[in-house]
Amino acid sequence: MKTTRRAIRRWALSTRLSIFMALIVAVSLALMTGAASYAMRTWMVHELDMSVQEDLTHVKNLIENEDVIPAVKAAENIGRSFDAFDKESQQTEKPSEEAAPLEQSGDLAHSEQSESLPLPPSDLDGPGSHDGQLQLISTSQGIYTGLVRGFRVLTLKQPEIDVLTHVPTTGHYRTVYVGPHGYFRVAATETSDGTRIVVGQSLDHVYGLTRTLLLIACACACVIAGVAALLGRRWVLREMKPLGAVAQIARQISHKDLSATQTIEPFERVEPTAIVKGTEVGDVSQALNAMIDNVEHAFQARTESEQRLRQFVADASHELRTPLASIQGYTQLLQRNSIDTSTALTRIGAESARMSDLVEDLLLLARLDAGRELNTEPVNIILLAIDALTDAHAASPQHQWNLNIPQGAQAEHCYVRGDEAALRQVFANLLSNARVHTPAGTIVDLSIQPEEAQGTTYFTNTPVDSDAHEQSADKGKENLVITVRDNGPGIPQHLRDTVFDRFVRADTSRTRATGKGSSGLGLSIVSSIVEALGGKVILSTVCEGEEPIADMTHGTIYTVVLPRMDYEETAEQPS
CATH class of the missing domain: 3.30.565.10 (Histidine kinase-like ATPase, C-terminal domain)
Structure with a gap:
């Protein structure tokens, strides 16, 4: 993790800001899309629950108001269809195992195994039925169940019937998985005579619409995040352009030889017109200019100080050389007996006193410069x-x-x-x-x-x-x-x-002879x-x-x- 963070920090600041902006936009769009999808799915499920409630009430009223369960009529029709089918098969002399599927009540298919399957309620193939509708009616005479798919009524197998029969008859809505047919929103109840009714509606439409919305939203989010990253990068580069000038000036100063004791050329500065006061880049530019001014003043003061020191040493040497030359000259004359001893010693003493005064003055100045109180x-x-x-x-x-x-x-x-x-x-x-x-x-x-x-x-x-x-x-x-x-x-x-x-x-x-020097x-x-x-x-x-x-x-x-x-x-x- 630390290695990854170090690697990211090595990227350019503009790149990191652009990626950060893109992530912010993507996360914002993801949250908005998730909230919208959740709201739409909740609304659609609520509408689906209302439809299930209507179907449950309708089926319950049919059963309670009629003496015959609608499935019985469907059974009688199916029986008559089987008799007609046997007569037709005998006339055509076709083997029974090659018999074509029998279609009745919405092209319902039957095979040798399907003859033992529960029969569907008769109202599923009537007016008002819609795709994805599911019904299960359990009476003392048997179980009647069916599912509308593509304008056809399909029967359910025993594992799927077991899932529906375990739905509590409290009237509350539940989401169940009905085998290969997918998820259904179902509700169950019982009539006064003990008939169990389970009505449901497929959630394929809800899930499909939600999935489509999420895919479209994700695609749009990716496009918007990419555009935000590109535009954000251009904007960041434009706003940080003055920092490039600051870096360039700093590089130019770093390449100069600042160890030279001679006069140093003036440093370049950020143009005042390029400084926007109140911004971070403007503050950095102003701080750089202030630092350059301070450095220039320091170098100028150092150069002047060194120049004064050189001049001071030269002048002090010259001032000390004069009395020293006089002392040396009178000493040589005295050694050669070319001058009166009293005169030579008097002049040597006078020059020594003047040199001593000069040294004392220099020492006092040095102490004051050193900050001695x-x-x-x-x-x-x-x-x-x-x-x-x-x-x-x-x-x-x-x-x-x-x-x-x-x-x-x-x-x-x-x-x-x-x-x-x-x-x-x-x-x-x-x-x-x-x-x-x-x-x-x-x-x-x-x-x-x-x-x-x-x-x-x-x-x-x-x-x-x-x-x-x-x-x-x-x-x-x-x-x-x-x-x-x-x-x-x-x-x-x-x-x-x-x-x-x-x-x-x-x-x-x-000269010191006149006293005017x-x-x-x-x-x-x-x-x-x-x-x-x-x-x-x-x-x-x-x-x-x-x-x-x-x-x-x-x-x-x-x-x-x-x-x-x-x-x-x-x-x-x-x-």
């Missing part, structure tokens, strides 16, 4: 801002540094939960970026403001990930906004989209730390000749949005 301690942002601005003023007194922080009770709301060392690096990198990439005399404003994130407007002309920004601060909760603004030349258009990427520099200088990791570290703390960094910049943003005609604004601590938590912290 930062410390979550209450940190007073105002104190960090004051320290960072003091350090920046000491590093570049030529710039004008301004600090705008809340006073009084508002200062108590300037706490965030984060890593103090990481936040100090955020301030240091933002102020260092403003110091390095702006000329002397540039005004740099550092401001801190607690406000509702839902009511804050950020002016920007660079792409901002709104989903990430919404995740950085829940609506309805207070955020802490840190702004670093300068009136410098601004950031060029070609760098704005990649300003937070790694090893992106506004200048092409790699940059590794290109500062803003990347700022973005990674802020995002790790659940915040977001927004860039707004205007170069000379561009359309102003708010009241800024040229310059750059870095806006850091951090979720601040609740007032109940900050109230317990020292001011």
Whole structure:
């Protein structure tokens, strides 16, 4: 059985559906035909019972109203026929064993053996008799029985008479088998003088008509089931045609080499016009298109990630190669006594410190990329801002540094939960970026403001990930906004989209002697730390000749949005 089921399941779905539809139609027609045949047969048997009842009443009335049983007349006629037959046989001098059958009362045949058979009732060959009619009258004088077949009255043999004589005289209808004559619907009763009457009607007509109906219905059912299977198959193939396109697209994708690290060609999709929404095939097509979109985005992200990794490795190698080359050069000069020892050691120490800083920055970025969580301690942002601005003023007194922080009770709301060392690096990198990439005399404003994130407007002309920004601060909760603004030349258009990427520099200088060189990791570290703390960094910049943003005609604004601590938590912290 299991093997048969597995073999059937290997068939095409359209074939199985077509066969199933044909079976459903065939079973439905079989049930309808069976019900109709049963109803018709029941009705015909009921009509036959009514006819039997009429015959039974008629025969009973004849016997009760006449002094002589009708069979006696038949016997007298038969006797006279035998006398005439003997005289005729003597005149023709023919042997008695070759005598022709004697016909009387409907061509009734007699032979030497038939002379001992019961005589039929006389009314069977009279008016009102019909084909298939059966009678048996049992009296004290004898048994009279007969059957009408083809306008002739036939006598019954003893085994058949025994079957009829055993029919109960309750008047109920019964179906009995009368030897070679077939099935009969019979009823029996008795008269007041003890005469037993059995009347029946052949069921050949009922069975024949029912059989014919069943044969015709079966033939029609086979034809209808076959037509239903063919039409159903065509309909199923038409409805499932889009699945062929889905399978073809899946095969094409499976034949592609997805292990290549280069750009992968776009995958084909199911045409939107071929998708019928709300249907199973339409759902499968939509799911396939959604899966292809997801796969494409994943491959695109993988390719971009690998490209960034290669670029990152190349840039990191280049950045590390410069101080390593300097250290190696000064070491060789020192070995040859070609340079003052104090000068060589000073330069070697400076390059080693720069290389150490670069390695620390790379290590921090690697830890943040790996999802390493930062410390979550209450940190007073105002104190960090004051320290960072003091350090920046000491590093570049030529710039004008301004600090705008809340006073009084508002200062108590300037706490965030984060890593103090990481936040100090955020301030240091933002102020260092403003110091390095702006000329002397540039005004740099550092401001801190607690406000509702839902009511804050950020002016920007660079792409901002709104989903990430919404995740950085829940609506309805207070955020802490840190702004670093300068009136410098601004950031060029070609760098704005990649300003937070790694090893992106506004200048092409790699020297550290002037102090203007940059590794290109500062803003990347700022973005990674802020995002790790659940915040977001927004860039707004205007170069000379561009359309102003708010009241800024040229310059750059870095806006850091951090979720601040609740007032109940900050109230317990020292001011």
